[in-house]
Amino acid sequence: MAGTPRKKPIKSAPAPRAADSVNRVYAAIQRMAVNFEFRPEQRINEVELAATLGVSRTPVREALNRLVIEGLITLVPNKGFYCRPFDAEQIISLFEVRAALERLSVELAAERASDVRIAELMDFWNGVRANRAAMDAEELTSRDEEFHIRIAAMGGNPELVRMLESINARIRFVRRIEIENPLRRTTTFDEHLAIAEALKARDRDRAVSCMSDHIGISVADAVAAMKEGLARIYMGRIAS
Amino acid sequence: MAGTPRKKPIKSAPAPRAADSVNRVYAAIQRMAVNFEFRPEQRINEVELAATLGVSRTPVREALNRLVIEGLITLVPNKGFYCRPFDAEQIISLFEVRAALERLSVELAAERASDVRIAELMDFWNGVRANRAAMDAEELTSRDEEFHIRIAAMGGNPELVRMLESINARIRFVRRIEIENPLRRTTTFDEHLAIAEALKARDRDRAVSCMSDHIGISVADAVAAMKEGLARIYMGRIAS
DNA sequence: GCATTCTGAAGTGTACACACTTTCACGGAG
């Protein structure tokens, strides 16, 4: 064992391959794009971004190509990669599609979820509710998403989960602002519980209608939230 | 003008940049993956594929990364890119999601489509029906998809269209086999017309129910079609 | 004979090189 240089000698390792750079880089850029850390329509400088992330342009470009398909980045040939535009109609479109998928979500969950999973869902949300004073909008948005994704997962349809996650990433910015509204915040807690109750009762139609009420409200407020969102992006976090 | 070498001197051009390789390569590999020209779970050799397509590995890898997000290719770190598995449960999942999105499709179309677009839709499908004798399963599948995509487009929701197209690419293989069934073929023509009629009458509920019948049937037959699909992939096109 | 280790080839992951395109500032002509 003494003489076998298993991985590396103690000596200088010149750059032993970063191991899975693309996935790290992908996650990092995704996070930035989701949070609009690039301004809408801003060109993304590959060299600069690569330097920031400590890798070469190759994994950066591979990650960006993934994000193009996800709809978080756009690509203009011979010009480069750009941050997605802040497109109000597109966001409305995503909310519409999301509503349809969330409907499927509760339908499947009402039919297929085990009692245990439904009980866990209620426990989870009661836990969030109990801690709500300690949570900022960021964390609460995350819990909100988790609630919906759990329901989707209970339906046993992994593709549904994937698509909802992808849509959530693209509208998270708006939803986080919505959730800052104290009124909306309160109603969200009750609406989630109503959905969970309907699932527990295996009342598919009621679950659909609760979900529909829950999602439906937000479309109306979305425009206001988007306005605020635009202001945040361009004016920084100064104005509360 | 005489002295300005605008693009290239007449002299040998060593390889003047293939211009938009990634998009060409992406489309090519996508087509191959959709048609299962790679066997399920088969590792995709990058050098070989690059040579076949006449480019280097760089654009090939960028295209493959896009296809991973689309769900047509999987990536195992340090092993390489693989053809997606032939997963019956996943295909069922996709059919379920598709049904939910097609429902949204007709709902939106019934509300928002112009009379002209609806009339064009009927003309389009009557035209297909008239030519049906001259069409093979491949072409008919394409027209079938176009019918559904037109409805989605009429609803004015581009994201819905995108997602349906993405799902269609992943289940096209199964649907093409379904359409080969002469019985199914006949019913499809009538069902499409019934949907179009309901849209023309602006009868949203009837449109939903027609669409639901139309899609619902296929889930039941999907398993049989998948069996046949597996045989095709592994035994070639010999056995009809 | 069987398990284990070694070894080389094949292939992926990433950095880098270089040609081409775009962009922008500058300067001259109208």
Next chain:
DNA sequence: CTCCGTGAAAGTGTGTACACTTCAGAATGC
């Protein structure tokens, strides 16, 4: 003053090089 070339710098698109990983099969030890 505006408008159009012009040229250089910046930046993208793709080919290539090379280190590392994996895998299969031979060689070795028991």
